Amino acid sequence: MSAESSHVIIIGAGPAGAVLANFLATRGIRVTLLERQSDFAREFRGEAIAPAGRAVLSALDMDDVLDRVPHADPSVFELFLKRKRLVHVTLQDFGADLELPRIYSQPALLEAIVGETTKRTNLVFERGASVKELLRENGRVVGVRVRNTEGERRLFADLVIGCDGRASVVRRQAPLEVASEDLPMDVAWFKIAAPEDWKGECRLRACVENGHLMIGYITYDGMLQLAWVIPKGSFGEIRSRGIEALVGDMADHAPADLADHLRRHVQELARPFLLSTAADCVRNWSVPGALVIGDAAHTMSPVGGQGINIALRDAVVAANHLVPVLQDGADPVAIDAAAALIGGERMSEITQVQTLQARPPKIIFGSPRRANILFSLARVIRFAPVRAIVGRFVRPMFEGVSDVELRV
Structure with a gap:
């Protein structure tokens, strides 16, 4: 690398955030992964992971780990x-x-992914860390204001990535224009x-x-x-x-x-x-200094259980575009240009899947x-x-x- 690698803040340790953090950290990029919840044991999460999603986890050499996670x-x-x-x-x-799809315990799956990810010395993972605000300088996002049990502090990064779901702080504060469909x-x-x-x-x-x-x-x-x-x-x-x-x-x-x-x-x-239920997609996935992927970029209908799988594939495309520029150092122009390409590459698949998902409800109702x-x-x-x-x-x-x- 020609310079010190960039620092990335990822908000949300769900499937997209945890996997992207792993991809970046294993390639020498400094990552801070922030998760609002203190644990992953929520009342219900999507549990079906299709072959397309499992292929992403296989790229993390997690086949043995996946087999140990409770599944059906x-x-x-x-x-x-x-x-x-x-x-x-x-x-x-x-x-x-x-x-065929496999039904996983998603809390156990996320713990397994995060457990593998946190083995990287250049990754910091914080639970119970709630992001309250995006920080800006000269029109560019440069960090976040985060709160945990010890109080509030400001964290700075070369890129902030929102993987924080449909109620995304990054989506809302960027702000990103959303195209939605009534279900x-x-x-x-x-x-x-x-x-x-x-x-x-x-x-x-x-x-x-x-x-x-x-x-x-x-x-x-x-x-x-x-x-x-x-x-x-x-x-x-x-x-x-x-x-x-x-x-x-x-x-x-x-x-x-x-x-x-x-x-x-x-x-x-x-x-x-x-x-x-909701189905939507932001028109642009990034602004200078910030990017969204997963549900933060596109809320998927529950039809076919596609949310997890699409989010995991987002993480792969994001890594492909971001790793080269982040490894080369903190050039804001190059980072923003790479981030801007991710949504364009993903839109075709997301549009096609959302179109397929829209058909069964129209028939039933x-x-x-x-x-x-x-x-x-x-x-x-x-x-x-x-x-x-x-x-x-x-x-x-x-x-x-x-x-x-x-x-x-």
């Missing part, structure tokens, strides 16, 4: 329409070479004990009926994770009726075995967690008659040529729609 491998897909089963197939039937639904998440007959195989079940959708799957801890898709903004009214009424609504739209299980275990249901007809056609999945066509459709969601490879 869905193997069977079932589709019910009006409480009658239309489809029961193994996911491998959609393509022998099709790698018709929210999602209520629950966990309960899994039915006994589900424990022999890792099922993914979707139940559709007249504008209602429930998805259930076995998680890494052997529990049943349920997603109840509800009209946008209706959670308050639903919650006010009580958990018994909510479970009753779900049971009324579930096949008999699952309905009975829900009613018998109503008292065991954890407090529902609301995922208020559109005309019930049209939805029932379309889902009835799913019967033909039992034919191998049809499964091959479906496999080609879902492959981009699993493997990515553009080539993303670590080049540094």
